Amino acid sequence: MSYARFLSVVVLASAVCAAPVERQEQSFGPDSQISAQVPTPTVGYPVVVYENGYTSATYHGPYTGTATVTGAANGPETLAASIAPGPPNPTATYYNSEGVPLNPMPAPYTPAGGLGTNGTLPRYMVESDFDFESIALGLYQEWIELDLFHDGLARFSDAEFTAAGLGPEARSLIEFMANQESGHATLLTNMLGERAPKECIYNYPYTTVREWVDFMQRLTRFGESGVWGFINHLDSREVGQLLAQSIATEARQQQVFRQMSGLTPMDVWFENGWPQSWAWTMLAPYISYCPENQTRLVWQNFPTLHILNNANINRFSPNDTSQNGNETVGDRIADPSLSTIPDSASCEYLTGPPGYACEPAVAHNKSEPLSFPGKKILFEWDAPGQAVGPNNSYVTSTNAGSPKFVAWSNQLNLTYSALTLTGNNSGFTYQPEGYVYGDDGIINGTMAVLLTDLDLYVTPFNTSMLNPHVVALGMYQAG
Ligand SMILES: *[C@@H]1O[C@H](CO)[C@@H](O)[C@H](O)[C@H]1NC(C)=O
Ligand SMILES: *[C@@H]1O[C@H](CO)[C@@H](O)[C@H](O)[C@H]1NC(C)=O
Ligand SMILES: *[C@@H]1O[C@H](CO)[C@@H](O)[C@H](O)[C@H]1NC(C)=O
Ligand SMILES: *[C@@H]1O[C@H](CO)[C@@H](O)[C@H](O)[C@H]1NC(C)=O
Ligand SMILES: *[C@@H]1O[C@H](CO)[C@@H](O)[C@H](O)[C@H]1NC(C)=O
Numbered sequence: 001m002s003y004a005r006f007l008s009v010v011v012l013a014s015a016v017c018a019a020p021v022e023r024q025e026q027s028f029g030p031d032s033q034i035s036a037q038v039p040t041p042t043v044g045y046p047v048v049v050y051e052n053g054y055t056s057a058t059y060h061g062p063y064t065g066t067a068t069v070t071g072a073a074n075g076p077e078t079l080a081a082s083i084a085p086g087p088p089n090p091t092a093t094y095y096n097s098e099g100v101p102l103n104p105m106p107a108p109y110t111p112a113g114g115l116g117t118n119g120t121l122p123r124y125m126v127e128s129d130f131d132f133e134s135i136a137l138g139l140y141q142e143w144i145e146l147d148l149f150h151d152g153l154a155r156f157s158d159a160e161f162t163a164a165g166l167g168p169e170a171r172s173l174i175e176f177m178a179n180q181e182s183g184h185a186t187l188l189t190n191m192l193g194e195r196a197p198k199e200c201i202y203n204y205p206y207t208t209v210r211e212w213v214d215f216m217q218r219l220t221r222f223g224e225s226g227v228w229g230f231i232n233h234l235d236s237r238e239v240g241q242l243l244a245q246s247i248a249t250e251a252r253q254q255q256v257f258r259q260m261s262g263l264t265p266m267d268v269w270f271e272n273g274w275p276q277s278w279a280w281t282m283l284a285p286y287i288s289y290c291p292e293n294q295t296r297l298v299w300q301n302f303p304t305l306h307i308l309n310n311a312n313i314n315r316f317s318p319n320d321t322s323q324n325g326n327e328t329v330g331d332r333i334a335d336p337s338l339s340t341i342p343d344s345a346s347c348e349y350l351t352g353p354p355g356y357a358c359e360p361a362v363a364h365n366k367s368e369p370l371s372f373p374g375k376k377i378l379f380e381w382d383a384p385g386q387a388v389g390p391n392n393s394y395v396t397s398t399n400a401g402s403p404k405f406v407a408w409s410n411q412l413n414l415t416y417s418a419l420t421l422t423g424n425n426s427g428f429t430y431q432p433e434g435y436v437y438g439d440d441g442i443i444n445g446t447m448a449v450l451l452t453d454l455d456l457y458v459t460p461f462n463t464s465m466l467n468p469h470v471v472a473l474g475m476y477q478a479g
């Protein structure tokens, strides 16, 4: 059997003949021993990860060493500073005004066209550098989810879960979602081969059950959108097929975490795609150590855009966040809202008229929205050149000039508002109003917001053309 055939059998039949990766026993001692706890990379292939169940790592925390390698991965050469816009594809001309097949049919009940429909044998393997780097990014994401979803279950007591409104059945559901991640990590590893990135050690921002769940609704948001951004650009349709089947699950996870956070389960009509560098920018700050010889990524890390008055999802009157300043637990891009606010301001234990409470529920109305058109949004942003990510070995960068616009990326749109500078690294804007179709407001839910030097027109299939114009990237909490 050829290598590729063998691979597709492993992927599709979930063959258990593959050698499992055994997790190294982790017993954490003093700081100086942390390096010894970085999971040992497993050489060999194919792989089924954690066949006998995953146990959350016993160490989570920051990286304390000095990076030996820095910067994103590079190819043999880089051919231009950016991609030049081009004309439409000359073959993109099909139009059907008849409503019936216009071309000879290759077989009964089989209209002409499509990709991978002419009988070629599928090959479930990345097919280009673009595919490899995109799926490798996806795998970094699956690994953190595997550890993160397990971590809260291990970290918090049953009493803390019950107090946060999450009973035993809810915890079982989270455990099921955690276990889904070992399947996703296996799938992506198999599509990459022997240089698939390995699991790392993570540094999480939360201290309460609510903050953990909030962090998971943010993390799965950029995990999902990070995939929608590249899935239809992949060279390998076969890889895209399998990836779609795992990201459909991730989308369900995001909604469940929204419900457990007491947010409206769905605020929007469309979930959009984000370029890989946005997802990597959001993910990297939470990865502290990766094993020796870890496969590095080519994607850019943008400077962080801090939203000083991002809505606190735990307030029954979220607009009060603006009077109280920054209510994020930390400084990282997807850090959750602070949950340890006075009970008198919290929506968590409210009973009374619908529209204000935010305990876990199938659905909530927000009588006072988390944000609204016209809200004045206060920003600060980091200068480039900061060490982030695994072993602090990536460096934030921007290719843009000075910031002039705020870009709001959500649904089918990327829309802009004007940035007013109040200092070298601070400014404000007003949340714009805009609609997709009908009364479906563009700005809603958990979304990406960027500072740019240009209000470049981009659409869902060419969003990455904006990257050379990005000054800083943040995550906005609307709803
Ligand atoms: C099927 O289509 C692929 C391109 O999509 C092409 O490379 C291949 O030659 C085609 N096979 C046949 C039998 O026509
Ligand atoms: C990260 O740091 C750990 C501990 O110092 C080290 O064992 C590991 O090789 C480093 N990983 C990379 C990718 O440099
Ligand atoms: C890392 O790569 C070096 C050079 O290829 C090799 O000698 C070493 O054994 C590798 N380490 C691990 C843990 O795979
Ligand atoms: C939100 O808070 C700001 C600052 O206190 C206030 O000026 C504004 O009127 C409030 N807006 C709404 C819609 O509550
Ligand atoms: C926001 O508050 C958190 C928690 O106090 C702090 O760590 C962070 O630095 C603050 N961020 C900004 C931009 O002030």
Ligand SMILES: *[C@@H]1O[C@H](CO)[C@@H](O)[C@H](O)[C@H]1NC(C)=O
Residues within 6 Å of the ligand: 354, 355, 365
């Ligand atoms: C919830 O919101 C919808 C639409 O905004 C509204 O029609 C409905 O009356 C609200 N339901 C309750 C119970 O507040």
Ligand SMILES: *[C@@H]1O[C@H](CO)[C@@H](O)[C@H](O)[C@H]1NC(C)=O
Residues within 6 Å of the ligand: 423, 424
């Ligand atoms: C802003 O930048 C200018 C030019 O780089 C510098 O001279 C000035 O000191 C900076 N101001 C502040 C408040 O950092």
Ligand SMILES: *[C@@H]1O[C@H](CO)[C@@H](O)[C@H](O)[C@H]1NC(C)=O
Residues within 6 Å of the ligand: 412, 413, 415, 434, 435, 436, 437
């Ligand atoms: C948002 O995108 C939709 C679909 O392309 C378009 O119809 C609508 O006009 C856009 N809205 C704005 C405010 O750009």
Ligand SMILES: *[C@@H]1O[C@H](CO)[C@@H](O)[C@H](O)[C@H]1NC(C)=O
Residues within 6 Å of the ligand: 264, 266, 267, 268, 369, 371, 372, 373, 440, 441, 442, 443, 444, 445, 479
């Ligand atoms: C956001 O979505 C919620 C729920 O669908 C809706 O009630 C609200 O009006 C939307 N906000 C905006 C600004 O469109």
Ligand SMILES: *[C@@H]1O[C@H](CO)[C@@H](O)[C@H](O)[C@H]1NC(C)=O
Residues within 6 Å of the ligand: 085, 086, 456, 457, 458, 459, 462, 465
């Ligand atoms: C992106 O695509 C749209 C068409 O959907 C086009 O009008 C726009 O110019 C493109 N943007 C760039 C930067 O190429």
